[in-house]
Amino acid sequence: MTALLEVRDLHTQFNTLDGVVRAVDGVSFDLSRGETLGIVGESGCGKSVTALSILRLIPAETGRIASGSIRFDGRELTGLDEEAMKRLRGHHISMIFQEPMTSLNPVLTVGTQIAENVVRHLGVPWKAGRERAYEMLGLVRIADARRRLDEYPHQLSGGMRQRVMIAMALSCDPQVLIADEPTTALDVTIQAQILDLMLELKEKTGTAIVLITHDLGVVAETTERVVVMYAGRKVEEAPVEALFERPLHPYTVGLMRAIPRLDVEADIAGKRPRLQEIPGLVPILTRPIIGCAFAARCPLATGRCRTEAPPFVDAGGGHTVACWEVAP
Amino acid sequence: MTDPALLEVRDLMKHFPILGGLLQRQVGQVKAVDGVSFAIRRGETLGLVGESGCGKSTIGKAVLKLIEPTAGRILLGGEDVTELPPDAMWAHRRRIQTIFQDPYSSMNPRLSAGTIVGEPLENFGLTRGRETTDKVASLFTRVGLRPESMRKFAHEFSGGQRQRLGIAKALSVNPDLIVADEPVSALDVSVQAQVLNLLIDLQEEYGLAYLFISHDLAVMRHISHRIAVMYLGRIVELADKRTLFEAPKHPYTEALLSAATAPDPKRRRQRKRIVQGDVPSPAKPPPGCHFHTRCPYAVAECKVTAPPLREIAPGHHVACLLR
Numbered sequence: 001m002t003a004l005l006e007v008r009d010l011h012t013q014f015n016t017l018d019g020v021v022r023a024v025d026g027v028s029f030d031l032s033r034g035e036t037l038g039i040v041g042e043s044g045c046g047k048s049v050t051a052l053s054i055l056r057l058i059p060a061e062t063g064r065i066a067s068g069s070i071r072f073d074g075r076e077l078t079g080l081d082e083e084a085m086k087r088l089r090g091h092h093i094s095m096i097f098q099e100p101m102t103s104l105n106p107v108l109t110v111g112t113q114i115a116e117n118v119v120r121h122l123g124v125p126w127k128a129g130r131e132r133a134y135e136m137l138g139l140v141r142i143a144d145a146r147r148r149l150d151e152y153p154h155q156l157s158g159g160m161r162q163r164v165m166i167a168m169a170l171s172c173d174p175q176v177l178i179a180d181e182p183t184t185a186l187d188v189t190i191q192a193q194i195l196d197l198m199l200e201l202k203e204k205t206g207t208a209i210v211l212i213t214h215d216l217g218v219v220a221e222t223t224e225r226v227v228v229m230y231a232g233r234k235v236e237e238a239p240v241e242a243l244f245e246r247p248l249h250p251y252t253v254g255l256m257r258a259i260p261r262l263d264v265e266a267d268i269a270g271k272r273p274r275l276q277e278i279p280g281l282v283p284i285l286t287r288p289i290i291g292c293a294f295a296a297r298c299p300l301a302t303g304r305c306r307t308e309a310p311p312f313v314d315a316g317g318g319h320t321v322a323c324w325e326v327a328p
Numbered sequence: 329m330t331d332p333a334l335l336e337v338r339d340l341m342k343h344f345p346i347l348g349g350l351l352q353r354q355v356g357q358v359k360a361v362d363g364v365s366f367a368i369r370r371g372e373t374l375g376l377v378g379e380s381g382c383g384k385s386t387i388g389k390a391v392l393k394l395i396e397p398t399a400g401r402i403l404l405g406g407e408d409v410t411e412l413p414p415d416a417m418w419a420h421r422r423r424i425q426t427i428f429q430d431p432y433s434s435m436n437p438r439l440s441a442g443t444i445v446g447e448p449l450e451n452f453g454l455t456r457g458r459e460t461t462d463k464v465a466s467l468f469t470r471v472g473l474r475p476e477s478m479r480k481f482a483h484e485f486s487g488g489q490r491q492r493l494g495i496a497k498a499l500s501v502n503p504d505l506i507v508a509d510e511p512v513s514a515l516d517v518s519v520q521a522q523v524l525n526l527l528i529d530l531q532e533e534y535g536l537a538y539l540f541i542s543h544d545l546a547v548m549r550h551i552s553h554r555i556a557v558m559y560l561g562r563i564v565e566l567a568d569k570r571t572l573f574e575a576p577k578h579p580y581t582e583a584l585l586s587a588a589t590a591p592d593p594k595r596r597r598q599r600k601r602i603v604q605g606d607v608p609s610p611a612k613p614p615p616g617c618h619f620h621t622r623c624p625y626a627v628a629e630c631k632v633t634a635p636p637l638r639e640i641a642p643g644h645h646v647a648c649l650l651r
Contacts, residue, residue, distance in 0.1 A: 260550030
């Protein structure tokens with residue numbers, strides 16, 4: 001079976017005063033129908049730019065997809081014209097962002113915004129669009145949905161706004177939902193509700209989800225497969241259980257040891273242990289990276305790591321890693 | 329306990345007016361902090377955890393004397409500092425310093441990093457000229473920055489380095505207590521680890537106390553000795569961290585812990601029922617126990633009687649009628 005979404009050797013670059021930034025530097029992955037894929041990494045690793053590239057939302061005045069292929073349902077997206085992309089966005093591929101307030105229109109009611117999307121893509125009459133909006137608000141468990149249809153975004157709480165975003169994103173039954181840090185701005189108890197809601201709706205609608213986050217806890221509890229990115233490149237990919245049980249790439253291992261644990265008492269005889277630090281800084285993306293991008297910070301790095309980029313090796317069970325030193 | 333607490337907060341209240349209407353008259357009030365008491369010992373970290381609007385940052389500001397409390401007392405080393413005259417306030421300010429979530433916004437972009445860190449030293453008359461430069465250089469080294477970078481400007485540092493600058497500045501005047509408000513929330517995981525390690529090292533070296541404010545339960549569990557959980561302006565539970573995480577007694581603490589995600593895929597299948605709905609508006613908190621609208625165990629009395637914070641075991645305080 002072919003994948004629903006195939007990203008191959010994607011390179012996305014931005015022109016800045018300091019030179020060309022290689023924000024995404026040769027990333028490939030697949031997304032199957034109905035699957036939840038996590039893309040995880042720290043600031044500047046290229047995870048959000050990957051998402052924006054798929055939707056072709058890279059601002060043309062500063063950036064571009066330099067090379068690579070993005071195939072959705074067998075169709076190449078990188079060469080599509082803007083009109084065709086507009087028919088795709090919000091219909092077959094939807095996206096939700098971290099801060100719903102910046103994505104929702106402040107002067108339109110919630111009902112109008114959802115109905116607009118439905119009418120535009122499905123060509124139904126306005127009344128049917130409104131009815132769909134009502135149905136969607138109920139689906140994302142907004143109480144008193146009939147009244148909420150006529151409210152404006154500022155009248156809603158942060159958690160409710162994110163529910164509205166999800167309702168809008170799913171209003172045309174998309175095949176792919178890209179969620180970029182959807183719960184990062186929310187409080188803990190609201191985050192849990194939104195994550196549970198997304199997973200429940202996924203079961204109901206069969207929509208595949210790409211969940212982009214910096215939070216390993218969110219990844220562990222919601223995704224099935226994970227792509228780990230560093231400095232614009234994919235360094236490891238694995239089913240979620242395998243990644244957390246046996247992380248292979250030294251960067252992934254470093255990340256997991258750097259996070260304080262919520263679920264286990266770390267203190268030894270009343271003394272707080274040191275967290276493992278990843279020394280050094282992320283490489284500057286305006287300079288070409290020779291060899292492995294993590295080599296400068298890696299405890300295992302050898303001469304070869306600094307001169308030759310490591311290929312992806314198969315560690316079995318769908319677990320792949322780009323590292324010279326880790327024998328799978 | 330023979331040792332008096334370094335900081336003691338008694339029945340602290342801070343109410344903000346809500347202005348409205350044509351004449352901007354007061355139409356209501358937000359009880360941001362509604363009767364909070366706690367103490368911090370020397371060298372101890374007290375964590376203050378809760379969701380947005382629970383009042384945790386307001387407590388930090390009141391302790392720093394950046395806002396006037398509506399009622400209640402604040403004692404530092406046994407001395408009441410709630411209503412100090414300005415000249416006496418001066419010495420008090422040296423003893424309590426702060427670290428912010430975004431240190432960049434508190435740094436003058438036109439001053440060199442060395443000047444920024446050295447300013448408090450000169451302001452308090454602790455050092456002058458050459459002496460200041462030497463002291464700043466040693467502070468830079470202590471927090472893991474190169475002394476050569478003293479000439480750089482704030483924008484030339486990364487986020488983690490700026491937080492180190494903020495720490496060096498707070499540390500410069502030898503405080504007893506540092507109020508740290510979400511100091512690692514804006515940092516990436518790998519950098520967060522560096523800053524948390526530094527904060528723990530400095531605490532052990534200088535005997536500093538921290539009032540550590542955060543929404544992140546994992547960070548709290550790592551850095552705190554004791555933790556106070558807040559909900560809508562009140563402390564609902566206060567205990568040493570092991571008790572709080574392993575035997576929480578307040579339903580809200582239970583809810584928070586069950587809602588937090590952990591880096592363990594096996595945990596998702598064990599997740600218990602979590603609370604539903606939003607936190608009510610702090611301008612109109614529910615009567616009785618503020619949590620009763622979301623509490624799975626609430627009974628009729630919870631809607632009318634506000635539960636006091638009671639000590640149910642040595643050092644373990646809970647505000648719940650049912651426990």
